[in-house]
Amino acid sequence: MSGAMLLSQHLTELAAATLQETLGLDERPDPLLRAANPQHGDYQLNAAMALGKKLGRKPRDIAEEAAVGLRALDAVASAEVAGPGFINLRLRPSWVGQQLSAALAAENLGIDPVATKETIVVDFSSPNTAKSMHIGHIRSTIIGAAIVELLRAAGHEVIGDNHLGDWGTQFGLLIMGLREWGDDEALERDGVEELERLYTQAAAKKKDDEAFADAARQALAELQGGDPEKRALWERFMAITREAFDAVYDRLGVTFDEWLGESAYQDRLDGVVGLLLEKGLAKEDQGAIGVFFQELEGDIPKKMRKEGYAPFLIRKKDGAFNYATTDVATILYRQERWDADRSVYVVDTRQGQHFEQLFTVAKLMGIDMRLDHVGFGKILGDDGKPLRTRDGGVPKLMPFLDEAEERARVRIEELREEGRLRIEDADLDEAFKTIGIGAVKYADLRQNRMTDYRFEPDKLVELSGNSGPYIQYQYARIRSIFAKGGQNFEGFTAPIALDHEREQELARHLVKYPDVVHTAAETYQPHLICEHLYEVASAFSSFYGDCPVLGSPEEKSRLALCALSARQLEHGLSLLGIGVLEKM
């Protein structure tokens, strides 16, 4: 396998060339390479059935002919025809061993960069300011951070942007709340908690106090008009909120390249509305301005053309702008500043319609940028309903993380007393954090992001089975072999020979890692990484049980297999934002 080439691509090309040659075709057929059920082989080719129909020949005959050519390949140990015309391929262990040795020696573990590098802005986390982060923010934050790392690992230039909701109508209410009940001492002490109280009180009062509501609207208008006093208040709100956010991000180990909230685009909104009017895409209706898809030409999904389909409003009748306006301005900004090829929005699936509209508008404007909405489902409680606290509120993020670490702590202390863990006293705090937070992240990332999932409090920190700590544990076991053997883990390389069945099983998984990383990046699916890591960890554990490493005749080769396993586990976990411990 040469240079920048994925295993799947390599095999596909080899197989395509072989099929073309042995069957004497004019064009290269798609060999329909699929990972096979292990009892049948490593891969299977399903092209014979399709070609049979096309060529008017028996699929099995075609398969038999192709198999002869495939058997001649270096990479292939066997090619057997089965069923209606499946070709089962087994890779040659010596060939796989060579691939693995090369990956172990490579800087990038064999993950070569994509052929066409893109500049991609990933919009994630994006909480509203003046509110503390709640459980609903964790998915965008964790999934978004993982997607940033995945795209980087695939070779792209990535800008992680925290698109804060820092310019909404909440500020009019907050300013009024502060005026009515403001308490500097409380604000100093409780920070964002106090802001929330003020907001809640103000929102309640607004409902049956028309004068108060007007005053809030007035305050908002003044803020947006650039009034210095209001601006200073806003900045104070921002500083308080930012402090609370930083604490959460620090806890989660998440960082951003940019913090361009909605406020960053305010002076562009007028221009956006003007531009859309000028292009004839937007029009005024009932005092508001918006894009009415029914009346436009161009590439517009059918459903948007139906009567009653909601318009994309960019200016309210009171003259204020919508978040839709900001989102258009943001796209234009990303084009100007970075010449971005792609923008990715890691936002709740419930906003799917908004993004469909936004993307359609961008296309109508002639903006040449790939735009993807990476949606995700809700976290449900064990009653199948969205997580709520006893008083009906949405649970806050910080206490949730506290609880995760606390559960990890309890379990770790138990296991230490039983003498099963080897964490030094000095490393305990770090271990609680790495294991506790790792468990939370893994539990979230291992599911297909699109579906809602049920979070059972008792499984908050899953420590066995397919879990973060399980993978961390297998990593620590490997490190422990190196420590015991007095071998240098960093930089260890050696040729890999695959003789034992368990070695081959482990190798089968290891060799797929570059493919998995690229697929996960392309499809924005971190759970594919989890799946792979679990398979590697699990295959390693079986290998560990059956194959002695230190002192065996195969010691060097097995150490190399161990080293590559550990590197993949560490690398994969780091893509997910999860750390490892050398000892645990």
Next chain:
RNA sequence: GCACCCGUAGCUCAGCUGGAUAGAGCGUCGGACUUCGAAUCCGCAGGUCGUAGGUUCGAAUCCUACCGGGUGUGCCA
């Protein structure tokens, strides 16, 4: 009303560019620590893939209808 998503083992979930006997974890039951770490490993049991049709050599996967659950839907984000 219109649009979108989801119904897979007791529970939580993979699998859905159609491919062979539908896979994991948890839980149950039974084995394995004088041998590199038992948060581990090995094994048993557990399924009308919501229902009914259709397309296909082949459907959990694609199409249609229906049942059940969720979400969005003109001036919140």
